[in-house]
Amino acid sequence: MKIRQFIQIITALIVYIAIAFIYFAIPFISKSASLSSSYVGGGIDPTQYIWSFEWIKYCVLHFKNPFVTNKMWEPYGYNLTGSTSVIGLAFLALPLTFYIGAAASYNIVMILLPALASFTAFILLRHITKSFFPSLAGGYIFGFSTYMLNQSTSHMHLNSVFLIPLMVYLLLIEYENIKNIKNIKNIKYGKNSVFIVIALFAVMLIFQFLFSLEIFADFTFFGAIFFIILYAVNPDDFRNKAFLLLKYIVSAYIAALVVLSPFIYYFAVGGYSDVISFAPADYSSNLLNFFIPSVNNLLGGHFFAGLSKTFDYRDYVFDQDAYIGIPLLYLIIIFFRKNFDRKIIKALFYFFITVIVFSLGPTLHIGKYSIMPLPYKPFIVVPLIKHALPSRFMLFAFLVVAIITALYLKSDARISDARISASAGSFRSGLSKYMLFFAGIFFLAPSSGYILHNYTNTHIPTFFKNNAYKKFIKKNENILIIPYGYNGLSLFYQAATGMYFKTASGYLGATPAYFSRYPIVHSFYKARRIPYMKKELYNFLSDTGTKTVIIVPDFNRNKKMFYLSLFGLLNEKPLYYKGVYIYNVPKKVNKYS
Known part of the structure; x- marks a missing residue:
């Protein structure tokens, strides 16, 4: 050359x-x-x-x-x-x-x-x-x-x-x-x-x-x-x-x-x-x-x-x-x-x-x-x-x-x-x-x-930084993050932690059939009530082995109140810590309650 x-x-x-x-x-x-x-x-x-x-x-x-x-x-x-x-x-x-x-x-x-x-x-x-x-x-x-x-x-x-x-x-x-x-x-x-x-x-x-x-x-x-x-x-x-x-x-x-x-x-x-x-x-x-x-x-x-x-x-x-x-x-x-x-x-x-x-x-x-x-x-x-x-x-x-x-x-x-x-x-x-x-x-x-303006600021909660999440989540534990799936940044949070935990959600395409069959999943997406909501929630958490629910409150007040009410059905008081609400799923979730 x-x-x-x-x-x-x-x-x-x-x-x-x-x-x-x-x-x-x-x-x-x-x-x-x-x-x-x-x-x-x-x-x-x-x-x-x-x-x-x-x-x-x-x-x-x-x-x-x-x-x-x-x-x-x-x-x-x-x-x-x-x-x-x-x-x-x-x-x-x-x-x-x-x-x-x-x-x-x-x-x-x-x-x-x-x-x-x-x-x-x-x-x-x-x-x-x-x-x-x-x-x-x-x-x-x-x-x-x-x-x-x-x-x-x-x-x-x-x-x-x-x-x-x-x-x-x-x-x-x-x-x-x-x-x-x-x-x-x-x-x-x-x-x-x-x-x-x-x-x-x-x-x-x-x-x-x-x-x-x-x-x-x-x-x-x-x-x-x-x-x-x-x-x-x-x-x-x-x-x-x-x-x-x-x-x-x-x-x-x-x-x-x-x-x-x-x-x-x-x-x-x-x-x-x-x-x-x-x-x-x-x-x-x-x-x-x-x-x-x-x-x-x-x-x-x-x-x-x-x-x-x-x-x-x-x-x-x-x-x-x-x-x-x-x-x-x-x-x-x-x-x-x-x-x-x-x-x-x-x-x-x-x-x-x-x-x-x-x-x-x-x-x-x-x-x-x-x-x-x-x-x-x-x-x-x-x-x-x-x-x-x-x-x-x-x-x-x-x-x-x-x-x-x-x-x-x-x-x-x-x-x-x-x-x-x-x-x-x-x-x-x-x-x-x-x-x-x-x-x-x-x-x-x-x-x-x-x-x-062709960029997005994630405003990532402090919870997902500096290993703060390790105080509440065990390695490879399955968790649920709200906003759910394509509504939120759960993939970003997971990547930021180096794949420390697993999630009962995702977004790399369509919601898989084995998840969309759960009625409660549609509540997660749409923030809408469904019949037998407590039963459906417990059924989902039991089947997926979810141990912890994390709510990142980056949505409007009505949706925030809905999700707090929904997971309040766990009869567990949430902990607000470093920008997120944390719910511990009871060890024995009765899927037919």
């Missing part, structure tokens, strides 16, 4: 990390948030990943099976293979977790993930364009896209995508090597170069699988679609060259699945049943969202807030991922119009349109109106991919936008089919290419509210 190229690579990495710190780390730098008691993002979902980081650390220290835990939903335990437990990412972050703890490790990794995605996209684009600034620009478009910014508010597993550009980069290099070989019959699987390609691709597949099963399935799905398009656009070249690359890919998948067979086994015997199924139509891109920003965007976010709320009935901003903005849409149109005669660009165009259409889901939505069925509708019953949520397909659309942006800004080369080292040519549309690009990133930029 030349010194100049090395300097460019390091410069790109530094630039992306600096941008990531501006977008995500200001609350921590300004000390509005603490690395150990706050977390990047909102809601409860991030506690799943913090818990996963601590869980993998616990498994390494105690030689435990990482795919099944007895630390939640005790005494039944929980199969993690159907959850969003980011096992692979937690494994890679182990040194950081050992050194600074799970919460701080999560925060640093979450801040860096968009920068890593930008950087790996830069590596891909640097190979394509042979030019620094266009590649730097394209890398930004991918790593700090609407998709990445929105998912950074809650979903680490969906932000763990830095391997996607690297896998494309590896396949592109091998495709070019195959095209330069005159007689492909001379290529053998035993050759070192072929083995290395298959091995590297398999390793990346394994880690992407362990980062996010959803992203792995989406990558496989759209990868297959791209090869179909490539065959349709250039069948002769596909048969002669690309088909051999496809053989390598299949070999890598087989190798990866063999290595992943323990995970797949646990998924088949239990994890699959715990996968949460959402209606694809509820998590699809709204057609207006391609032009209208969400509230997370600086330009027009608040102005269009009333309209963007109609994009889905839940008003989940983190799935309003389709916003590309007028400048970049204009750039895309210009690029394809000028270069559509090139076969590889034609394939890229058809792939881009396919991703966009599929991201719209099974039904076209414009604002709050459902218009008509769409081509994705048959796929909502296809195994594995049926659990994917269409709005998240925009990840792959933004990778295409990044490639197009880099090619558009690279104006001193010709496009070739052998290598996409290309340019959009010289456009005389009244706007300079870089002005159009900077307008594009300005349209995508996050709002000041997003930058300053």
Whole structure:
């Protein structure tokens, strides 16, 4: 590697990390948030990943099976293979977790993930364009896209995508090597170069699988679609060259699945049943969202807030991922119009349109109106991919936008089919290419509210700090924490104690059937009275072997009074200690009282 190229690579990495710190780390730098008691993002979902980081650390220290835990939903335990437990990412972050703890490790990794995605996209684009600034620009478009910014508010597993550009980069290099070989019959699987390609691709597949099963399935799905398009656009070249690359890919998948067979086994015997199924139509891109920003965007976010709320009935901003903005849409149109005669660009165009259409889901939505069925509708019953949520397909659309942006800004080369080292040519549309690009990133930029407030302060009670809990809870004792499950931060508290206790609750997906069958569980969630409440409470506590109830009073007065009244049925006076109410469950709970 030349010194100049090395300097460019390091410069790109530094630039992306600096941008990531501006977008995500200001609350921590300004000390509005603490690395150990706050977390990047909102809601409860991030506690799943913090818990996963601590869980993998616990498994390494105690030689435990990482795919099944007895630390939640005790005494039944929980199969993690159907959850969003980011096992692979937690494994890679182990040194950081050992050194600074799970919460701080999560925060640093979450801040860096968009920068890593930008950087790996830069590596891909640097190979394509042979030019620094266009590649730097394209890398930004991918790593700090609407998709990445929105998912950074809650979903680490969906932000763990830095391997996607690297896998494309590896396949592109091998495709070019195959095209330069005159007689492909001379290529053998035993050759070192072929083995290395298959091995590297398999390793990346394994880690992407362990980062996010959803992203792995989406990558496989759209990868297959791209090869179909490539065959349709250039069948002769596909048969002669690309088909051999496809053989390598299949070999890598087989190798990866063999290595992943323990995970797949646990998924088949239990994890699959715990996968949460959402209606694809509820998590699809709204057609207006391609032009209208969400509230997370600086330009027009608040102005269009009333309209963007109609994009889905839940008003989940983190799935309003389709916003590309007028400048970049204009750039895309210009690029394809000028270069559509090139076969590889034609394939890229058809792939881009396919991703966009599929991201719209099974039904076209414009604002709050459902218009008509769409081509994705048959796929909502296809195994594995049926659990994917269409709005998240925009990840792959933004990778295409990044490639197009880099090619558009690279104006001193010709496009070739052998290598996409290309340019959009010289456009005389009244706007300079870089002005159009900077307008594009300005349209995508996050709002000041997003930058300053995309974090959650847990206000962790002192009870869970400095070993105070050990005075009341024995090691590996099963306890019940209120707020319950997805209503509260029980996973965060458990991780903060180093998995000291077990819980008769959890949140890494849906409530398991063996817990939801207890009527009292619904009272825990909804703070509502049910018939025979004392009997149901005793029945639950007896069956689960719960020894202690901890109430963290971080809800309104009515709910607080309900829970104090509910657990007052234990005929035990609660102790208020270091920010929590503590109930000792009587040793002999009569389950039929």
